[in-house]
Amino acid sequence: MANNILKGKKGIIFGALNEQSIAWKVAERAHEEGATFVLTNAPIAMRMGEIKKLAEKTGSEIIPADATNLEDLENLISKSMEILGGKVDFILHSIGMSVNVRKGLHYTEQNYDYTIKGFDVSALSFHKVLQTAMKLDAINEWGSVLALSYIAAQRTFPDYNDMADNKAYLESIARSFGYHYGVAKKVRVNTISQSPTMTTAGSGVKGFNEFLNYAEEMSPLGNAPAEACANYCIAMFSDLTKYVTMQNLFHDGGFSSTGVTQSVIEKFKG
Numbered sequence: 433m434a435n436n437i438l439k440g441k442k443g444i445i446f447g448a449l450n451e452q453s454i455a456w457k458v459a460e461r462a463h464e465e466g467a468t469f470v471l472t473n474a475p476i477a478m479r480m481g482e483i484k485k486l487a488e489k490t491g492s493e494i495i496p497a498d499a500t501n502l503e504d505l506e507n508l509i510s511k512s513m514e515i516l517g518g519k520v521d522f523i524l525h526s527i528g529m530s531v532n533v534r535k536g537l538h539y540t541e542q543n544y545d546y547t548i549k550g551f552d553v554s555a556l557s558f559h560k561v562l563q564t565a566m567k568l569d570a571i572n573e574w575g576s577v578l579a580l581s582y583i584a585a586q587r588t589f590p591d592y593n594d595m596a597d598n599k600a601y602l603e604s605i606a607r608s609f610g611y612h613y614g615v616a617k618k619v620r621v622n623t624i625s626q627s628p629t630m631t632t633a634g635s636g637v638k639g640f641n642e643f644l645n646y647a648e649e650m651s652p653l654g655n656a657p658a659e660a661c662a663n664y665c666i667a668m669f670s671d672l673t674k675y676v677t678m679q680n681l682f683h684d685g686g687f688s689s690t691g692v693t694q695s696v697i698e699k700f701k702g
């Protein structure tokens with residue numbers, strides 16, 4: 433299903449860890465649609481080596497960068513422009529991690545060093561990417577920057593823990609930076625709020641399987657798969673969505689607008 437809608441476009445894709453990663457699917461689809469891009473991930477994630485397969489498949493170079501580290505980001509963005517032969521047209525921020533979740537700490541019993549680390553990785557890194565790109569004037573006019581979010585930013589899902597707060601901040605950055613980057617350079621900034629998806633980051637959340645099944649039953653179209661999320665990202669990187677900016681876009685099979693479904697009601701019949 434390739435239509436070359438990203439023909440000639442250049443980009444940077446953060447966060448492809450393995451074949452399940454949403455960023456992995458976006459890279460595959462961006463390649464099919466004619467884009468060229470640099471792949472990046474935290475140096476520690478590189479050790480797993482999976483990303484090399486993706487780089488070969490998509491003809492991409494890999495530049496390691498810790499998205500919380502400004503020096504790494506400057507190096508990544510300036511080298512990407514050298515490799516790609518100019519400014520980029522799109523950036524995908526597909527990064528998330530909570531140390532409190534990893535260590536099994538309850539939301540009401542956080543270790544604040546962990547909280548700050550998770551916030552830096554999951555939310556502030558988006559601002560750092562945008563600020564560095566702006567400083568280096570690295571994005572073409574009408575360029576498109578996306579981060580991935582989750583509906584726990586608006587509504588409470590208890591086991592999502594401090595990631596809920598991180599996602600709320602992430603979505604706020606899309607609005608605030610989207611304003612400034614829009615005025616300065618006509619660059620657009622959005623978040624896509626994706627259905628629960630079976631990935632390394634997703635399955636780290638307690639009770640994830642049950643939760644995935646619940647969301648499936650609460651979504652008129654069912655949960656949106658990672659491949660469909662990738663397609664939405666491609667549409668957002670293309671010129672077909674030029675005037676969409678500062679939005680949090682739900683990609684969730686209708687979950688966010690559904691109060692209850694018949695199949696869920698059935699489970700409560702007396």
Ligand SMILES: NC(=O)c1ccc[n+]([C@@H]2O[C@H](COP(=O)([O-])OP(=O)(O)OC[C@H]3O[C@@H](n4cnc5c(N)ncnc54)[C@H](O)[C@@H]3O)[C@@H](O)[C@H]2O)c1
Nearest residue numbers: 447449453454474477499527528580628629631632633634
């Ligand atoms: N899986 C879900 O259910 C779901 C739902 C909605 C939104 N999301 C979001 O989608 C995004 C991608 O997650 P995924 O589900 O594909 O899982 P994933 O585990 O494949 O991707 C998370 C990525 O973040 C990277 N990362 C962590 N720390 C980093 C750092 N310091 N610098 C650079 N990269 C770093 C990891 O190496 C990994 O590649 C995340 O923002 C996640 O919160 C996921």
